[in-house]
Amino acid sequence: MSKTPLILVTNDDGIFAPGIRVLVEEMKAFGKVLVVAPDKPQSAMGHAITIHSFLRLQRVELMEGVEAWSCNGTPVDCVKLAIYKLLGGSRPDLLVSGINHGANISINVLYSGTMSAAVEGAMEGIPSVGFSLMDHGIEAEFAHTRPVVRRVVANTLQHGMAQGICLNVNVPRADHGPLKGLRVCRQARANWEDEFETRLDPGGKEYYWLKGEFRSEDHGEDTDVWAVKHGFVSLVPVQYDMTAHHAIAALNTLDHAL
């Protein structure tokens, strides 16, 4: 592409999270950067949007030469506001989301605000990539994620992206050892074995905190779970067509008379 690409950056950990700074720094080498990100942590907000309340945007100083706005809504709200409020309906050339503090492998693509922002980008016809580091810590080491971001973004700007998809990229923790490479994967079949920790408030009334353990029984070497466990970066193409096309034929054999 001949003109300077416009790159929209968002995340779900909030605009002042370390991970988004890394992404913004890297994107400055690729084009003009617009940041619209939540004003507070919005992890696990999935594809939520704000319809029962209003939204605000606040200009913030994030980094020199970068236009940055914080938003009181969800990651998907940020994408919509960027396109339909700040850009007047025109589309950026690329959307990147992250770098998330924590893994978004397997079914976590559905819970993740980071990935939902990328999915929203795909719905809007924007080549979109979500990046996640498998380290929740606020002081997580991001240096080894930079070459990954550069490679995936360069490929995306050069080759574009198929209609209807976005990319889910997960990078092992720094202390896992040198990255072994990048593998294109499928989303592993896995689930959360949840638990609620019950506590009593000062008035003696119960409340619950969600705790869960991620469990994958899917040992396929073509999965994202396998890749990151073995020191590879996983890259999963994600589509927003959730139709189980393979299930249609069997459903058509049932009696659906009303």
Next chain:
Amino acid sequence: MSKTPLILVTNDDGIFAPGIRVLVEEMKAFGKVLVVAPDKPQSAMGHAITIHSFLRLQRVELMEGVEAWSCNGTPVDCVKLAIYKLLGGSRPDLLVSGINHGANISINVLYSGTMSAAVEGAMEGIPSVGFSLMDHGIEAEFAHTRPVVRRVVANTLQHGMAQGICLNVNVPRADHGPLKGLRVCRQARANWEDEFETRLDPGGKEYYWLKGEFRSEDHGEDTDVWAVKHGFVSLVPVQYDMTAHHAIAALNTLDHAL
């Protein structure tokens, strides 16, 4: 199945919405009913879960012979609390969500709290169905949805559901005319053409309300958009494997060296 089925009912419009009453009334004929639903409207919350705050459950009187709890969280929180708190980790035989006040066709499956609850059910291995009526009104007419609910639930209890999927059922408005039948469909390719209405608060500071127009350019007669437009109930099998399997081969031709 020989024992009385246990049926979990939830929604996203809140536990006192008319739509969930219809669903609970119908479910009483099929088995033992447990209701866990949000204490306030949670439309468009997608697959959001509550991790930065705590959850509560409150026993409520909804209908005679029915155990009902309201929850301060999202629809997906309700499903998790039902399974892991109220049922001690055991699974109900069926999960039904709705009846939603408003359509959940096409890409709205991603934004919908109603459908996200059903998707969560599928993740937990529970045969799960989301029902939606294409009428947002609080006084919407639900009588014509009852035979639809009965047919789909009877089929599901009799035949079970394939692993990894749930069903998204949308019913045209009552004033659309008599239902022409039920069609198994795929999710139409469509998008929201969004807009933000800008207002000024009393202090002169801008705020924004999301407004959007749903647009489908996909005229396939096998889509949910086509079905409901032509007076049919649409039934789309939905999967939570979001991998774009068809895109993997092309991605593998790129240079991913780090």
